[in-house]
Amino acid sequence: MKKTPIDKILIDPMSRFINKSTTGGVVLFLSAVVALILANSPLKEAYHHFWQHEFAIKFDSFVVSNNLHHWVNDGLMAIFFFVVGLELKREMIAGELSRPKKAILPLMAALGGMIFPAAIYLIFNHDSNAVGGWGIPMATDIAFALGILYLLGDKVPVSLKVFLTALAIADDLGAVLVIALFYTSDIDTNSLIAGGIFLLILLAANRLGVRAPVFYGIIGIGGLWMAFLFSGVHATIAGVLAAFTIPARTKVRDKKYVEKLRGFIDEYDNLEVRTTRLKTPQQQHVLEQVRIYSKAALTPLQRLEHSMHSLVSFFVMPVFALANAGVTFSGDFWSNITSSVSIGIILGLVVGKFIGVVAFTKLMTKLKIASLPSDLTWKHIYGVALLASIGFTMSLFITELAFKTNAEEYILEAKMGIFAASMIGGTLGYFILKGIKQNT
Secondary structure, eight states: OOOOHHIIIIIHHHHHHHHSTTHHHHHHHHHHHHHHHHHTSTTHHHHHHHTTOEEEEEETTEEEEEEHHHHIIIIIHHHHHHHHHHHHHHHHHHSTTSSHHHHHHHHHHHHHHHHHHHHHHHHHHTTSTTGGGGGGGGOOOHHHHHHHHHHTGGGSOHHHHHHHHHHHHHHHHHHHHHHHHHSOOSOOHHHHHHHHHHHHHHHHHHHHTOOOHHHHHIIIIIIIIHHHHHHSSOTHHHHHHHHHTSOOSOSSOHHHHHHHHHHHHHHHHTSOOOSSSSOOHHHHHHHHHHHHHHHHTSOHHHHHHHHHHHHIIIIIHHHHHHHHOOOOOOTTHHHHHTSHHHHHHHHIIIIIHHHHHHHHHHHHHHTTSOOOOTTOOHHHHHHHHHHTTOOHHHHHHHHHHHTOSSOHHHHHHHHHHHHHHHHHHHHHHHHHHHHHHHHO
């Protein structure tokens, strides 16, 4: 296919940039840096005020009104959790979490990496008003952690990338459960029942063979998400539940698809060809049939996950970082960074994650319940355990849930702790993993 100058100069470089595994992490990091710069510049008042602007959805007497910060955390992040749900379902059906023998090691590593950080945080804050922040150091940021791992390229085994991916996905599942069970406000039973009805409609549609993403979008957003928004259960949980209702079956079997495609190729090859660049109606018909059958050969789950990846990586998460990472450092920097909240989070993420991931992994191997892949050493596990301490996105999100009202000081201290822990864990993990190759 002949490429135009625009393809060579603009389109191809942008495509390569977007499709790189590290790009999402880079964009997220830059967004956080921009937010920090704005929050500590002469524009800080304008920056904070911007996220307080009200935005409303109104239909006759029905009104839903919140500030932009709230819409980002309850609305846009529901899209993020929807994609997390799609990833979880895919992994459970045919990925690293599909077979108990494959899944047990990263699952237990993730469990250890949640228990120890929460325990360490509680040691420092069990008798304070900040006790509700125990869920903050439990989270791992999959985009940042994998981004750093992929920066090492072929210096780390593929099995290590698979291990960290499975660990981070299992960690996401744990975070979703923690949010659903512990970070909810007063429950509105009627709204929750309405949400349950919409969820049943989505499940029934799946069983009946409905495959149109538009249907799941209308019922999932207009019904399930809206009901959860009023129920008291955090609305982002609706994103995960909706994702689990998306069909994971193809409409056309592989064998039939291959047969049909060969027939279409033969038919297209025998059609009369115009001398102009335009296609004949017959050619258009065959090409349309190829498109329809190719679409039917993919599962709606995989199509949605693939199509929404860029939206989440290059819009949802960067906007979330811009809205939540803007910490204005005051003159009490040292007292904030050494507060019980900040120290609990730093030690919880860096020390707790390391101990939890390594200890539970060792326990599984000692008991011979699971074994390390043959190309991994314990140094690889040490490095990954430190990368798992990068809490960023999910930790910031839980911070907003844990300290909702009259807790600006706790939010500031928590965010400082998250940034510090993510920098320490990410840097140590990177250099440990980088050094393994040099020593072998």
